[in-house]
Structure formats: C-alpha cells, structure tokens
Amino acid sequence: MKELEEGICSLDGVEANGVRGEDYGLALIRCSGKTVGFFTKNKVQAAPVKFTSQLIKENKRLDNVLVNSGCANAFTGQKGYEDAVWMSSLLDGKTGVCSTGIIGKRVDKAWIEKNANYLKDNLLSDKKGSKNAADAIRTTDSFIKEIGVQIGDVKVAGIAKGSGMIEPDMGTMLCFLYTNADFSQNFLKRCLRKAMDKSFNMIVVDGDTSTNDSVLLTSTESLEKCDKKNFEEALDLVSEKLAKMIAKDGEGSTKLIEVTTKEGRNNREAKSASKEVLRSPLVKTMFYGESSNLGRIVSALGNSEAFIDEEKLEIMIQDTKVIEGGRIVAEDSKIKELVSDDEIHVEINLKLGVSEATVWGCDLSPRYVKINVGYS
Structure with a gap:
C-alpha cells in the first residue's frame, strides 16, 4: 500500500x-x-x-x-x-x-x-x-x-x-x-x-x-x-x-475513543453495544474527566439492544482487564491512568457468540457546549 x-x-x-x-x-x-x-x-x-x-x-x-x-x-x-x-x-x-x-x-x-x-x-x-x-x-x-x-x-x-x-x-x-x-x-x-x-x-x-x-x-x-x-x-x-x-475531531473533543464489542450474539447486538457506549453523555464525560466510574459503561451496555450476561461480561481498557465475571477487578488509580491517554481502546467481550463491531467516537467536554452555543 x-x-x-x-x-x-x-x-x-x-x-x-x-x-x-x-x-x-x-x-x-x-x-x-x-x-x-x-x-x-x-x-x-x-x-x-x-x-x-x-x-x-x-x-x-x-x-x-x-x-x-x-x-x-x-x-x-x-x-x-x-x-x-x-x-x-x-x-x-x-x-x-x-x-x-x-x-x-x-x-x-x-x-x-x-x-x-x-x-x-x-x-x-x-x-x-x-x-x-x-x-x-x-x-x-x-x-x-x-x-x-x-x-x-x-x-x-x-x-x-x-x-x-x-x-x-x-x-x-x-x-x-x-x-x-x-x-x-x-x-x-x-x-x-x-x-x-x-x-x-x-x-x-x-x-x-x-x-x-x-x-x-x-x-x-x-x-x-x-x-x-x-x-x-x-x-x-x-x-x-x-x-x-x-x-x-469531534467538537471540543480531547480524546479519540475506539470501542470494540466482541462475541455478541449477532451483528446488530454487537453494533448496538458499541454505539450505545459511545453515545452516552455520561460515558463521554467519564473519559473527559478521566474518571474511574466504570458503572457508566455497564449502564450504557444495559441500555443497548445487546443481551448481557453479567457473569460472562469482560471489559478491557488499553489491553488491561478492568471488569471480569460481573465485577470490577482494577483499582481506581489504575483505571484513571488507563483513561488518561489521548487515544483509548475499549474492548467489550460479551462471550455469547461470534459477532464483532468497532465504533469510533470522542469524549464530551465543556468546549462542545461553548462551540455550539456560539454557532449561529
């Protein structure tokens, strides 16, 4: 190439x-x-x-x-x-x-x-x-x-x-x-x-x-x-x-976020899971504020069309496992460190099938509001 x-x-x-x-x-x-x-x-x-x-x-x-x-x-x-x-x-x-x-x-x-x-x-x-x-x-x-x-x-x-x-x-x-x-x-x-x-x-x-x-x-x-x-x-x-x-280049963004959902039951559910995570304002602000509040990701997943089995759910951030078997397995300090990078990869493993979907998005900062208030 x-x-x-x-x-x-x-x-x-x-x-x-x-x-x-x-x-x-x-x-x-x-x-x-x-x-x-x-x-x-x-x-x-x-x-x-x-x-x-x-x-x-x-x-x-x-x-x-x-x-x-x-x-x-x-x-x-x-x-x-x-x-x-x-x-x-x-x-x-x-x-x-x-x-x-x-x-x-x-x-x-x-x-x-x-x-x-x-x-x-x-x-x-x-x-x-x-x-x-x-x-x-x-x-x-x-x-x-x-x-x-x-x-x-x-x-x-x-x-x-x-x-x-x-x-x-x-x-x-x-x-x-x-x-x-x-x-x-x-x-x-x-x-x-x-x-x-x-x-x-x-x-x-x-x-x-x-x-x-x-x-x-x-x-x-x-x-x-x-x-x-x-x-x-x-x-x-x-x-x-x-x-x-x-x-x-999302308006006011400071981070590029890639979310990959693996082993979904079908393509529709895998895509919905990834999109719902990146669509959530709470998840976006979590990344902007470099917070350890992983419950926001779990909540967004629960709002998606994907079937979720909490006991099977596994989530990795920057190749580090942060959720496994229905519980958070990483320390708050480690999670904050992982979400502090400018480019972040989140991998969600539903462990229910073979379908996979990757979605790209960004965080949500106060500057997004400032840009759009002034856009007239």
Missing part, C-alpha cells in the same frame, strides 16, 4: 480548488465519471441533498461537485431548492451540489457566484488543490481531512468534513471519494455501501444525524482492468481513515 501525497488530485482527471472567506467557504472538484452516492436519512433533507441525489439517479454520473460551507441550505423550502439548481447551473456539465453549515438560512448567491467563477478558472491538479478544497468545506472542523492510497494499480482518495452532528444512519457529514477503477454502477455502489457500514456508519460524536449528510464516489474510468479486491481494500481503508479523523 502506498499513500498518495496529492490527495484527490493524485488521480489523473481530478482537479480541485477551494476558497475561504470570513463566513463562508467554497470548493470545486472537477471530475467526469460514473458516480454513486448515499445521503442522509434525516426526514428533513436539505435542498442540495434532494437535488444531487436526483441528479445522480437520472444521469449516473457527474462532471463537477460544488460545495459551500457556512450555510446548509436546509429547511429553506422551494427557494432553497431553486438556489441548489442555480448553483449547479454555474458550471458546465452535470454538477452536484453539497452544502454544510447553519440550518434555516439561504446561500449568499453573490458570494458563491463570484468565487465559483474564480475557482473554475483556477483549478489545480496537485496537493494544493486537494488541500484547498478540503479546507474550504470545513465548518467547526479543527483540521482538514484528506487521504489517498494506491494498492496495485488501484487508486482511491477522498476528502471529508465533519465535527458535529455526527451519528449517521446511512451516510455521513460530507465526503467526496475518487478512484481510477472502472467498475459498473452497481458494483461501485455495493462496495461503497460495504465500506460505509464499516466506517462512516460506525462513528458517534453527539448522536445527531445531519440534514445534509452526503457521500459521493466518482470513478475517472481510466483503469478498466483492475483487481476487485485491491479496489475494495483501498476504498475500505480510505473510508476508515476519514471516519476516524472525523471522530477524533
């Missing part, structure tokens, strides 16, 4: 750039090819989600993606939908539109038109183009999220944004993936679905699903004969790396 230094622009046929202003950002990615996508299951879908999902359904491909940050263009009615159509019309070809930011406000058309005209004349095919695009789509993100890998002849690269309103039930925040692998529409969508189920659908920051969640995968169609396993491995890897970046 080779990491691609130029991000999405490592692929021939992909050009990108982005700009940031005081309140808004705008990114343009030009790449013509087969496109598949998944979108939010929130019942209140943003105008760009409605427009772009229909555009892909009808045409099976895109030529560009135009992404604005600072304004979600969600809960804006017919006028908002017309704004999404208008944004798409600013560029030649089939242009998908995505937005992220404050809900209930319409886009600043004058600002977008001015900067879209600049971007379409100043697209880049190097690492600066990829980084500028990744930077432009940020809202409360504290760092840009991009990665590209090559396995054999197959290349997969992506950029993403996400920091709050993260617990997708289908897609996630915003993520734009590109590959040179030329496969059928159905195969691309099937692989993306599988990759998402192991990555973007397995992260929890605050338990909220956004109105704008979108994941797009576009093929440049330049590599006709390639290994399917290499493509799937590369897509899975890029998706997982981006998902973990999002979890680590």
Whole structure:
C-alpha cells in the first residue's frame, strides 16, 4: 500500500480548488465519471441533498461537485431548492451540489457566484488543490481531512468534513471519494455501501444525524482492468481513515475513543453495544474527566439492544482487564491512568457468540457546549 501525497488530485482527471472567506467557504472538484452516492436519512433533507441525489439517479454520473460551507441550505423550502439548481447551473456539465453549515438560512448567491467563477478558472491538479478544497468545506472542523492510497494499480482518495452532528444512519457529514477503477454502477455502489457500514456508519460524536449528510464516489474510468479486491481494500481503508479523523475531531473533543464489542450474539447486538457506549453523555464525560466510574459503561451496555450476561461480561481498557465475571477487578488509580491517554481502546467481550463491531467516537467536554452555543 502506498499513500498518495496529492490527495484527490493524485488521480489523473481530478482537479480541485477551494476558497475561504470570513463566513463562508467554497470548493470545486472537477471530475467526469460514473458516480454513486448515499445521503442522509434525516426526514428533513436539505435542498442540495434532494437535488444531487436526483441528479445522480437520472444521469449516473457527474462532471463537477460544488460545495459551500457556512450555510446548509436546509429547511429553506422551494427557494432553497431553486438556489441548489442555480448553483449547479454555474458550471458546465452535470454538477452536484453539497452544502454544510447553519440550518434555516439561504446561500449568499453573490458570494458563491463570484468565487465559483474564480475557482473554475483556477483549478489545480496537485496537493494544493486537494488541500484547498478540503479546507474550504470545513465548518467547526479543527483540521482538514484528506487521504489517498494506491494498492496495485488501484487508486482511491477522498476528502471529508465533519465535527458535529455526527451519528449517521446511512451516510455521513460530507465526503467526496475518487478512484481510477472502472467498475459498473452497481458494483461501485455495493462496495461503497460495504465500506460505509464499516466506517462512516460506525462513528458517534453527539448522536445527531445531519440534514445534509452526503457521500459521493466518482470513478475517472481510466483503469478498466483492475483487481476487485485491491479496489475494495483501498476504498475500505480510505473510508476508515476519514471516519476516524472525523471522530477524533469531534467538537471540543480531547480524546479519540475506539470501542470494540466482541462475541455478541449477532451483528446488530454487537453494533448496538458499541454505539450505545459511545453515545452516552455520561460515558463521554467519564473519559473527559478521566474518571474511574466504570458503572457508566455497564449502564450504557444495559441500555443497548445487546443481551448481557453479567457473569460472562469482560471489559478491557488499553489491553488491561478492568471488569471480569460481573465485577470490577482494577483499582481506581489504575483505571484513571488507563483513561488518561489521548487515544483509548475499549474492548467489550460479551462471550455469547461470534459477532464483532468497532465504533469510533470522542469524549464530551465543556468546549462542545461553548462551540455550539456560539454557532449561529
């Protein structure tokens, strides 16, 4: 496996750039090819989600993606939908539109038109183009999220944004993936679905699903004969790396937390157990405060869909056993030491079956409240 230094622009046929202003950002990615996508299951879908999902359904491909940050263009009615159509019309070809930011406000058309005209004349095919695009789509993100890998002849690269309103039930925040692998529409969508189920659908920051969640995968169609396993491995890897970046960058977070549930009765129960632990505000604040209160983890497990046999339950933190046979077996001082790291791995063994699920998330700090009180 080779990491691609130029991000999405490592692929021939992909050009990108982005700009940031005081309140808004705008990114343009030009790449013509087969496109598949998944979108939010929130019942209140943003105008760009409605427009772009229909555009892909009808045409099976895109030529560009135009992404604005600072304004979600969600809960804006017919006028908002017309704004999404208008944004798409600013560029030649089939242009998908995505937005992220404050809900209930319409886009600043004058600002977008001015900067879209600049971007379409100043697209880049190097690492600066990829980084500028990744930077432009940020809202409360504290760092840009991009990665590209090559396995054999197959290349997969992506950029993403996400920091709050993260617990997708289908897609996630915003993520734009590109590959040179030329496969059928159905195969691309099937692989993306599988990759998402192991990555973007397995992260929890605050338990909220956004109105704008979108994941797009576009093929440049330049590599006709390639290994399917290499493509799937590369897509899975890029998706997982981006998902973990999002979890680590949770608003106000100080720790990345990985929870793996093993030996569940089935996949649904294993996934529910891991997610319920990371969804719990009490567990999150336990990690932030570096507390020894393991009862919060046990309580969260009891609220999950998983069957729990207390006498069989085993929990390890940082590879150290802290719960065994229905009782806490580690000293308070040791537990506090284990949860003081910046990256924490929790392993829950239900000892009831063979199913396993890993979820990524973060702690909950006072800064999360401060960020969101001021986000308007």
